[in-house]
Amino acid sequence: MSEIKSQKKQKYTLEFEIKSSPKILFNYLSTASGLEEWFADKVNIREGDYMFQWDGTEQRARIVARKENQMIRYKWITEDKSKDETFFQFEIQQDEITGDVALIVTDFASDDEKAGNMMLWDSQIHALMHHIGS
Template identity: 30%
Template sequence: MPLSATRSKHRFVHEFPVNASPKILYPYLASASGLRQWFCQDVIMIDHHTFNFVWDNQHHFAELTSQRTNRSARFVFLDTNRRHTPDANYLDFTIESSELTQEYFLRVVDYSEETDDLELQDMWDSMVQKLRELVGG
């Protein structure tokens, strides 16, 4: 997800039903050990807030800029020098619940150069299916 000045950004938002409590789900969204099990090839925690996401043997650094335990995590991607950039790519994970049905949902916001909603939907469906298998939901 490297930043590119020549490509426009796209905000993909989708909610996925996940039948697991926030206590079980949250560590898979906000920790390197949890994320590496379903999200990408590897995730390495550099320091308390900086993560190295590895896709196809390429390193992408991100900062965990906000988090609410058992609720949400936001990763903002950094440039190759590990600095913030204007209009940076980011990922937001939020655990939401339906008071009516008592179901839990994972709301994903993927802000990046990828503009093909069908491709993004397929990619996220596949990753979230792997996550569901891990959390039993």
């Protein structure tokens, strides 16, 4: 009998140049209406939790860290009460000299999920850029 090992999720980051002010970009990353523009089909806030809907399925996340116009971190809320330390985070960095704005996405995935997840983020962030006009 073979033993099935669950793969530990590894942290990875992606960086995108966004032609937007940090304030406008942060609105798209932190509000239900902004997230609905590019991230999920429908977003509701219930009891402080964000309810994301895609194709009839729903996932719940909670904001666990936030710095206005700089960073927001979400943690998925699951039925599994294990010590899952994963999250997804959006960080906005602006170059002091050039004024260029970068969006850094941090997420977690197992080795076999990573490439697909990175492609999904790339697609989602390009949808965001389209909505912003970047």
